[in-house]
Amino acid sequence: MRRTGGIALGATLLVAACDRSGSRSGAGSPASGGSAGSSGGGAQAASAGGAAARARSALTWDSVAAGPVLLVAGSNGGDAAIVLPQYDDSTLSDAPTTDSALHAGTRVDLFARSGLVGSATIAPAAAGSYSGGCTAWPAAHLMVPAGPPPAWSIAFLSGHAMALPMDSMADLSPRDSSRRAIAVDRVASALPDDTVAEFRGTPFVVDDAHRFVIPPRQGPTQGPTQGSDTIEVVAAELVRRLNTEANPREEHLLLIVEGGPPSGASGRAQAYVPAYWDRVSGAEDEVESSEVMAGVLLGSGRTPAIIVGRDDGDGGSYTLLVRDAPHHWRVRWNSAYTGC
Numbered sequence: 001m002r003r004t005g006g007i008a009l010g011a012t013l014l015v016a017a018c019d020r021s022g023s024r025s026g027a028g029s030p031a032s033g034g035s036a037g038s039s040g041g042g043a044q045a046a047s048a049g050g051a052a053a054r055a056r057s058a059l060t061w062d063s064v065a066a067g068p069v070l071l072v073a074g075s076n077g078g079d080a081a082i083v084l085p086q087y088d089d090s091t092l093s094d095a096p097t098t099d100s101a102l103h104a105g106t107r108v109d110l111f112a113r114s115g116l117v118g119s120a121t122i123a124p125a126a127a128g129s130y131s132g133g134c135t136a137w138p139a140a141h142l143m144v145p146a147g148p149p150p151a152w153s154i155a156f157l158s159g160h161a162m163a164l165p166m167d168s169m170a171d172l173s174p175r176d177s178s179r180r181a182i183a184v185d186r187v188a189s190a191l192p193d194d195t196v197a198e199f200r201g202t203p204f205v206v207d208d209a210h211r212f213v214i215p216p217r218q219g220p221t222q223g224p225t226q227g228s229d230t231i232e233v234v235a236a237e238l239v240r241r242l243n244t245e246a247n248p249r250e251e252h253l254l255l256i257v258e259g260g261p262p263s264g265a266s267g268r269a270q271a272y273v274p275a276y277w278d279r280v281s282g283a284e285d286e287v288e289s290s291e292v293m294a295g296v297l298l299g300s301g302r303t304p305a306i307i308v309g310r311d312d313g314d315g316g317s318y319t320l321l322v323r324d325a326p327h328h329w330r331v332r333w334n335s336a337y338t339g340c
Contacts, residue, residue: 028193028277061085061320061333065299069099070307070318070335071108071122071140071155072293078149079125081137083318083335092336097127098138108142110152111294113210115165117150119158134340135315153293154307164295164304166210169234180234181206183272187257188238191274196281199251202240207252209236210292214304214323231326232259234272235292235306241284251281254290254308256321256329276321276329288312290319298322305332315339 063085071080082102087095104123109116120142128138142149169177185204194200214231238253257272280288291309298305304323310316318335 028191028274062299065160065301065303066305066320067157067160069102069157070320072137072309072318073152073154074139077151078142080122080140080142080155081338082128082140083137084128085333085335087336088334089336092135092338093130095128095130095336096138097129098124102140107158108155109158109161110142110149110155111161111163111296112151112153113166113168113292113294115163117152118144120144120149120155135336135338137338154296156296161296161298161305162302164212164214164297166212166235166292166295169206169209169211169236172211180211181209183259184209184234184236184255184257185238187272187274188253188255188277191253191255191277193279196251196279198242198249199240199281202242204238204240204253207237207239208291209234210295212295215297215302233257233275233304234259235295237290237292248284249281250284250287251279252287252289253277253279256306258327273327275323275327286312293318312339 066085068085070083070085072083074080082099084095084099102122102124105121107119107121110118110120122140122142124138125141126136126139129136144150169180172180184206188204211232211234214233216230233256235256236254238255240251240253242249254277255274256276258275259270259272282288289311291311293307293309295304295306297303306321306329308319308321310319315338317337319331320333321329322332323329
């Protein structure tokens with residue numbers, strides 16, 4: 001899950017790659033309390049660190065909407081890790097080495113950030129390992145009739161998810177990319193929980209960002225929508241760096257912003273407002289990074305959701321974020337951490 005590019009505020013591409021882990025300082029969203037003034041609101045959650053803290057604060061996986069498992073692509077696109085959502089860091093040692101819900105021939109839908117990229121059947125492969133110095137989820141092989149599977153990131157059992165395609169902001173025109181990057185930076189700079197004094201005044205770089213559109217009229221679980229209009233969303237990781245020779249440090253901000261449809265006589269889109277954020281900071285070679293893996297609409301309610309991978313260089317975990325109201329996303333589930 002390491003990246004080698006970034007979007008600077010002038011739409012200049014930067015190179016930024018390293019192993020990352022660290023301590024997560026909190027998460028916010030407009031309905032969690034507090035205020036962020038004219039930018040739309042936001043609040044800092046109770047101070048928390050790492051995957052274990054995220055697991056304590058998250059709700060459970062909704063197996064009715066999302067199915068019994070989440071599959072994540074391995075380094076070889078024909079292999080997958082079978083993430084067992086009902087187990088977290090405190091119960092991982094109790095997880096089965098294979099998943100009885102999956103049998104040979106089970107059909108799954110494959111998603112990437114670009115949307116639905118295909119489907120496949122699976123066959124169980126290696127057993128999971130939950131003891132010793134390193135842990136790993138059970139593995140499966142993917143089989144596609146037409147040949148090798150397409151490039152994909154995550155998979156759900158067929159029928160549980162629909163595509164929510166994303167565009168990389170780096171692939172937009174220079175003008176559109178720069179305009180959105182500047183708007184995202186303004187929201188990030190106005191968030192209320194900028195508590196790490198050493199980073200204050202240091203500019204953000206939009207390290208990775210993806211734009212998508214929520215279809216109108218998502219249903220009663222999504223709260224009221226604005227007529228028949230679509231809602232533009234940007235999910236981004238922003239980075240601030242302190243390049244001190246003895247102790248280079250980084251702060252990573254995972255931020256989701258929403259912009260309303262065009263309004264007024266000008267027909268211009270409404271300004272972005274924060275809908276979710278969390279921060280982590282630490283030494284440059286240790287701080288944890290986040291990667292938006294794909295967006296989907298889950299279950300019969302078509303709940304907008306984003307799957308985020310967390311990587312510290314030695315292992316990682318996965319987070320499911322869902323939109324449960326206009327301008328409000330929240331953590332729905334966190335996986336257990338696996339790795340060394």
